[in-house]
Amino acid sequence: MHKKFDSTAIEKKWQQQWEKDGLYNVGKRDESKEKEYVLVEWPYPSGNLHIGHWYAFAVPDIYVRYRRMNGKQVIYPMGFDAFGLPAENAAIKRNINPKNWTNENIAFMKGQLASMGNAFSWDKTTNSTDPEYYKWTQRMFTKFFENDIAYRGKGIVNWCPGCNTVIANEQVLADGTCERSGDIIEKKEMPQWMLRITKYADRLIDDLDALDWPEHIKEAQRQWIGRSRGAEIDFTLNLGDASSTVNRTITVFTTRPETLYGATYLVLAPEHTLVTENKGVIKNWSEVEEYINVSKKKDEQDRLDATKEKTGVKLEGITAINPANNEEIPVYIADYVLAGYGTGAIMAVPAHDERDYEFAKKFNLPIKQVVAKHYEFETKPGVETIDRGEAVDLIIEHPTDGTFLIQREKSEQGDQVHLVGGGTDGDGHHIAIKRELLEETGFSNYKIISGPHFVSTVIGYRHTRDKNQKTKASYYHIKLNDLKQVSSEIEEGKHTIEWVQESDVTKLINWRAHAEAWEHIRTEKQYTGTGKLIYSGEFDGMDSEEAKEAIVKKVGGRMTSTYRLRDWSIGRQRYWGVPIPIVYDPEGKAHPVPEKHLPWTLPEDVDFKPTGEAPLAKSKVLLERTEEIFGKGWTPEVETMDTFVDSSWYFLRYVDNKNPNSLSSLEEQKKWMPIDIYFGGAEHTTMHLLYSRFWQKALLDLGLVTESEPYKRRINRGLILGPDGNKMSKSKGNVIDPDAQVKLVGSDTVKIYLAFMGPYEGANYPFDLGGIAGVRRFLERVYGLSDHLAPNEPKEVTVQLHKTIAKVREDIEAFKFNTAISAMMIYVNMAEKTGLTKSSYQTFIKLLAPFAPHLTEEVWSLDAKDSIHESTYPVAEAELLVADTVTLGIQVNGKLRGDITIKPTATEEEALAQAFAEENIIKYASKDSLIKVIYVPGRILNLVVKSE
């Protein structure tokens, strides 16, 4: 019997040995090898490594070791993202300095990380709280300040009452709560340190295309940045007689400038500066002021609720001129227009926008349709023109009894609808059209419906104006048998329409577009699609896409883009972070702290209990230092930086972590960057991953980096859930402690188990205690295989080994560690039964080495002096992969009826002959009844026979 597999002793022994040998230190770049930069997100040193850290670090380590054994020089660094609130809060609780707490945790976590046995490049480590690190964080900030990437902005910020600090937009969750504390975010107006990430919005979107990232992550970033292409259009304001000479303009942003003729009012965000600026002109100021105050008080969640009813107030005394048609239109303020997006003002086109429509309904504002859905009509010559001298929008005609015309007419009271002509059906009812269709087209409110059994005709129309501005209308009739059916065909653009009447066509709008024109008035819908312009002066008949630029040009607007993304607010009113290296002169002007005074260290004479005021404001040390260096009356900035700043460049420092002269030299970056694979969690998609891409681009513009994108490839892992399938949490009592598991079954087992649960990308998996025992059993059998060594082994076992090698290689490269492990289990099950040679055993051990580094090193060491991890990964022998025989499935009429063992190269005749030797096949098929034979060598033989 072999000796017991004592994982604890083996793992400890090799971890110490590896550390002693510095086995995984990368040292200098070895140009004889290809480099590979594998990055995992550096952890926050919370003081306890959880199973998620294992999943994040130990599973990628399989890949790292695999690549090392394939001759790559792999850098796999690890460091600590150690600034931030948890340390500060813990320190407050214990009444100690966060620095001590953090350093103790780092020391403890280094021990825990060592127990993983990962091939970390510890010689390249960093720590964001190290002054030698944050000196460079500060240097980059001052560079950004000098280049107008960092600025002191004013505006509305997200205030987290739980964290007592401002947070960035990305750090507010969809439900309006703080991603860290869960508190509801409040809006506050205060000056803020910002980074101009919006300036990079286009590059952040456009450069995504070239990245080898999962499409859903790229899409999430695109959506987060939220680029909208549209136009800015200026409206002239009419501020009344008193100030008629000081007319001002207001700029709106719209993605649909082609609907300008349909803009029947303007809406400004309540916060819009123009409102207060024109206080004197606004006749109902008290009402307006009241509305502004109420909307200020509404919290974010309330305001985001799209389902609630629209509110707003008209600005009495102010009107605007629609630059397209010079119509005078009213101006409103309403909180459905956001101050922070676009220009904070919109032109409202109720006929073509849902929100504007709702608002218009509520405030009784005119709704003007200017875009109609368009269908191509085929015309026939020689059809007579009916001229009624008026515009007729829709005709509904009974096939036998006559025609109904429905006409829209402008009048003092607004648009009116008339029934112009008509006929009756056999029962004397007015119009014959299917009830469903009438409902569909919005005419159901007319009392013109007879029975539901009729079939009718639908007509297109056109109208033109003659020299005397009299409208000429022409009607087009379509004979249809089944309206319902045809109407859907029209929608798909398939239907050819037979004209029975025709005239000189200058504009053609189909019935359905006009049905919709009325529908939006009569029902609760409006048309938000594209089509042809109508009631738009010289642009009538123009395609809406084409009309965008044409109309913008006419009114002197500008095509532009606007973004959902906001500038990154990085100032934090907390203690444990990088001090913002800014000082203010006696006039209050901001100056960067010169490089020679960096690191601008974090003072320790501070009561850092959060009060909402920055703790550094109370530091005498900081103030004295400032005055000493810069002079009396100078004051320091007292805010610290968002910790996402620290993690925006850590990967650059890794590759040149001891450089005292540069954040990371271009030489070292050229050697190691970009990151070939970045493994991480989904939660960083629109935070860290976006920030660091921006940071990289900002540095690129300053000549400080070599790459425009830091991460070539991104792999997002899932979550490890508790055994009950829920997210692990102390309150649910379903937390798995990795240290305890390691003690019980060993680090190799925990690692393989995590890799075995499913593909690494994407999914979440529950931790199954039974499952991990199964993996331990597997490793024990591997260890015990030494009892099955034999001088010779059956060829099939050798073949299996090489198949396994090929499979494992393929799977590791696809991050499907689960099937790689499964393949190795199959091999072990087989070899255990048949026995194997020592050489095969050693090959297998190498194959397993990235997965079970300790166990394999132990087995290897019995015969070798060098580490197994410095050996070469097995390569499958191609000739062994070609099978002598295969099992071929035999189907009869597509149903499996048996299988035969045959050469993969067998001919169809050979396969058939052997198939018909099978009893079960003869039962279902005979040579006489064969109609067709499908033979895919090595795959399938399908016999198609006459059915009885």
Next chain:
RNA sequence: GCGCGGGUGGCGAAAUUGGUAGACGCGUUAGUCUUAGGAACUAAUAGAGCAAUCUGUGGAGGUUCAAGUCCUCUCCCGCGCACCA
């Protein structure tokens, strides 16, 4: 509402990309052995049926000799965005 992913045994999941559905592991059942353990080993394990066989990859259609895989419609679940003009 818009945009991405997904639905396969009791569970985690496989399936050579159109070719024998459920590999591997867990769990379960029966048995063997023992120093009675968080054992190990042997066998079975999609469902129904004594069986031959039939049915089965969310549902309904379709294409094909052949569909988990392709097409059309539909239901459900997860994630991101959402009064963004």
